[in-house]
Amino acid sequence: xxxxxxxxxxxxxxxxxxxxxxxxxxxxxxxxxxxxxxxxxxxxxxxxxxxxxxxxxxxxxxxxxxxxxxxxxxxxxxxxxxxxxxxxxxxxxxxxxxxxxxxxxxxxxxxxxxxxxxxxxxxxxxxxxxxxxxxxxxxxxxxxxxxxxxxxxxxxxxxxxxxxxxxxxxxxxx
Numbered sequence: 001x002x003x004x005x006x007x008x009x010x011x012x013x014x015x016x017x018x019x020x021x022x023x024x025x026x027x028x029x030x031x032x033x034x035x036x037x038x039x040x041x042x043x044x045x046x047x048x049x050x051x052x053x054x055x056x057x058x059x060x061x062x063x064x065x066x067x068x069x070x071x072x073x074x075x076x077x078x079x080x081x082x083x084x085x086x087x088x089x090x091x092x093x094x095x096x097x098x099x100x101x102x103x104x105x106x107x108x109x110x111x112x113x114x115x116x117x118x119x120x121x122x123x124x125x126x127x128x129x130x131x132x133x134x135x136x137x138x139x140x141x142x143x144x145x146x147x148x149x150x151x152x153x154x155x156x157x158x159x160x161x162x163x164x165x166x167x168x169x170x171x172x173x174x
Contacts, residue, residue, distance in 0.1 A: 001065070002171055003104060005074045007139055007150075008111035009132035010125075011118045013157065017109070017164050018075045024165055025172065027071030030064045033057040034081075047089040054081040054096055061103075071172065077105070083138050101146060107171050109164060110139055112154030 004021070006014040018029045033056035038045065045053065057078065064072055078100040085092035113132035118124070126132050143150045153163045 001068055001070060001072055002106045003065075003072045003074065004168065004171060005077050005079075005105050005108045006111065007076065007079055007108050007143075009113045009135040009139075011116070011121075011132065012111035012113045012136075013116060013160055014075050014111060016157075017111070017161065018073050020161055021071075021073050021164065021168055025071055025168055026069075027073050028064050028067060028069040029073045030060050030075060032076045032080075033060055034076075034084075045088075047085070047091065050081065050085045050089065050096075051093050054078055054093065054099075057081060058099065071168075074105075077103075079139060079142060083135065083142070087135070105148065107167065108143055108148055108150035109167060110136070110143065110150050110152045111160070112136055112152055115155050116157060116160070 004027075006018055008014065015031070018031075021027065022029050034045070034053050037049065037053050037056060041049075057076070061074060061077065078096055082092050082096045082100065085096070113129060113136055118127050118129070118132070120127065126135065140150075140152070142148075151167055153160055153167070155163065
């Protein structure tokens, strides 16, 4: 099983690319638990929700891993929970980073926000490109610090899609 993570700032194409990857290669997509949580609770999140959301994301990931698909496509993982918690609440549960590092991920596709428009979907909160670029840099810094395998993808929607499909072809051939 190859485990692929789509990561980076909001409105950079993670969910869309997850669908594109699945259409091209099959596999199983794990969505963002936080979206389900917000839709279900009908409210904004608070710090007390961070752990609930992170554990929900892990449960969804674990259920998908148990199915042992050839390709597991994660729309997000605990890195987003960790960084958003720090950004919104200036704190994060202590166990998040160690839980993230305890798991194996074969490739992270880090999406650059430059080149595509921000789309307001009612849950997003970073309309300014500078904010999304700062989040992208935090993702990249974490991946570098923890020596995670990743590639940065940017450009317009077509360039992003083409580069993503090529990266996944390479991953599956390895």
